[in-house]
Amino acid sequence: MYSAEQIQDLIEAALPDAQVRVEGDDGQHFAALVVSPQFEGKSRIEQHRMVYAALGDRMGGEIHALSLRTATPD
Amino acid sequence: MSTEALEVIRKEVAENPIIIYMKGTPDFPQCGFSARAIEALKACGVGFAAVNVFEDEEVYRQGVKLFSNWPTIPQLYVKGELVGGSDIIMDLYQSGELQEMLQNAAQAA
Numbered sequence: 579m580y581s582a583e584q585i586q587d588l589i590e591a592a593l594p595d596a597q598v599r600v601e602g603d604d605g606q607h608f609a610a611l612v613v614s615p616q617f618e619g620k621s622r623i624e625q626h627r628m629v630y631a632a633l634g635d636r637m638g639g640e641i642h643a644l645s646l647r648t649a650t651p652d
Numbered sequence: 653m654s655t656e657a658l659e660v661i662r663k664e665v666a667e668n669p670i671i672i673y674m675k676g677t678p679d680f681p682q683c684g685f686s687a688r689a690i691e692a693l694k695a696c697g698v699g700f701a702a703v704n705v706f707e708d709e710e711v712y713r714q715g716v717k718l719f720s721n722w723p724t725i726p727q728l729y730v731k732g733e734l735v736g737g738s739d740i741i742m743d744l745y746q747s748g749e750l751q752e753m754l755q756n757a758a759q760a761a
Binding site: 622623626627630633637638643644645646647 | 684737
């Protein structure tokens, strides 16, 4: 079981300059908003991949569902 | 996971200009994310291929995740390229880009 805070920590560790907000309290379904200057010039696919990479094998496994929104600061 | 599984997927993606891998079928999606994605696709009014990953778990369940290094289902492919999962599909739908992308792909086919 994961908490929203743990997921937030994992994303922040991988993308230290990102602003991250994760919600969800059932241990399996989460929604995340990740805003990072590193997303500049990258496609949505690449942006989502960067966040998924931070979560590794947990994604689709222990973390059943993560609704993900990515953006660049502006 | 065999290389045959990846070959099956490679062929399907190459042969179908619009194809979605989902949990369940377009009429009976078995996951909220797949349900949302399929509603957006249907609303675009073009034909598309849909593969239920539960139909052959051996091939698809891990296969589609490895195929594009994308950890979740659904996955939409247009003209052989991964467009994204349900969040990206919904974003593109709301901005009108999905309709345009799918209509172009359908016409080119």
